[in-house]
Amino acid sequence: MKVRVIVDGVEYEVDVEELPGGKFRVSFEGREYEVKAEGLGVNLGALAGTSEVVQSAPAPAPSGSVPSQVSSPAPVERPSVSVGGGLVTAPMPGKVLRVLVREGESVKTGQGLLVLEAMKMENEIPSPKDGVVKKIHVKEGATVNTGDPLIEIG
Known part of the structure; x- marks a missing residue:
């Protein structure tokens, strides 16, 4: 599967094969590179068919040295989100950099x-279901805590 990653602000397209x-x-x-995913807090099966993953990770190792394992205590794939009654909540504390949708917009x-x-x-928060954006609870620049409401999807 082709995925898009961002490393130190530079975007790359890489091929990823699950082993x-x-x-x-x-x-x-x-x-x-063969890497092992640990501590992501993400259901990797839910990413099947996803064509875009945004992550920030260390730059590739210098030539001649290939890492055999990459571990990270922080999510590097799309973070899991909580949805209750169509309400998407923050999976972790952080700052809202960009809102990518508008109220009334259909999402997949x-x-x-x-x-x-x-x-x-930078963690792109994905829509957990198809629907329409009913309400955006945050603005760019806002600081949120785990569980705070982000966006409501109907």
Whole structure:
């Protein structure tokens, strides 16, 4: 699957192949890296069919040294979100950098709703379901805590 990643503010397109045991083969600029996903707090099965992933990660290792494992205590894939009655809540504390949708706009499952900065990482919060944006509860620049309402989808 092709995914889009952002590393130190630079966007790259990489190929990702899921392997058994929570491992992935990542191909980038003719090189392959085998990485292990740990502590993401994300249901990786829910990402199947997703064509865009935004993450911030360390730059690729210098040539001649290939990392065999990458671990991160912070989410590097799309964070999981809580939805109760169509209300999308913040999966972590952070600052709203960009709101990507408008009230009344139709959204599809996996479509980016907003970008939340947490621990100097940009996390695109995806729509967990198809629907229409009923209400946006936050503005760009707002600080949110885990569980705060972000966007209501009907």
